Amino acid sequence: MPRPLGELEDAVMTRVWQWNRPVTVREVLEDLQQERSIAYTTVMTVMDNLHQKGWVRREAEGRAYRYTAVSTRAAYSAALMNEAWSTSDSPAAALVAFFGMMSQEQREALRDAMRVVQHDDPGTPADPEPAPAEPEGESGAHEPEPGR
Numbered sequence: 001m002p003r004p005l006g007e008l009e010d011a012v013m014t015r016v017w018q019w020n021r022p023v024t025v026r027e028v029l030e031d032l033q034q035e036r037s038i039a040y041t042t043v044m045t046v047m048d049n050l051h052q053k054g055w056v057r058r059e060a061e062g063r064a065y066r067y068t069a070v071s072t073r074a075a076y077s078a079a080l081m082n083e084a085w086s087t088s089d090s091p092a093a094a095l096v097a098f099f100g101m102m103s104q105e106q107r108e109a110l111r112d113a114m115r116v117v118q119h120d121d122p123g124t125p126a127d128p129e130p131a132p133a134e135p136e137g138e139s140g141a142h143e144p145e146p147g148r
Contacts, residue, residue, distance in 0.1 A: 004080060005055075011035075012046050013055060017073040022059065022066035 005013055015028050029043045047067055050056045058065040088094035102110065 005076075008042075008046050009050060009055075012043065012050065013069070013073070013076075016056060016067060016069045020069075022068045024061075024064055024066055026064070 011032060012028055015031055016023055019027075025040065025044045025047055028047065029038065029040050032038050032043060047056065047058075047065075051058050051067065054070060056067040056069055058067045085091055085094055085098075099107070099110075
């Protein structure tokens, strides 16, 4: 499980994830300097640390490096949530509390995500409560199958 990113690590990774392309220390520095005063060597150290921790890979380009994210922000967030949930002494209670904190929009996103997961798992029905089957002969006219 990845440890949570520190504030500056998160600020750097946010840019790497948003830009979704190889980036240089200089590019990240210039963007960060719009929000705060920060030195080139500080950004370089943070990006080197992120490389050592496995968050980014780097390729030499002249005397500098270009850094690329190893995984997505969504994967990072999911790993943090999974770690918090799995280390709880009562995972079910933790989930109930977490769901209770969610906004309506977040609950809808969760429902959508569950549909995707259920669709990907052939052993899980996509609709947990299928409609009862009609007895033969009681349903009126049948629609022809598409393409026939």
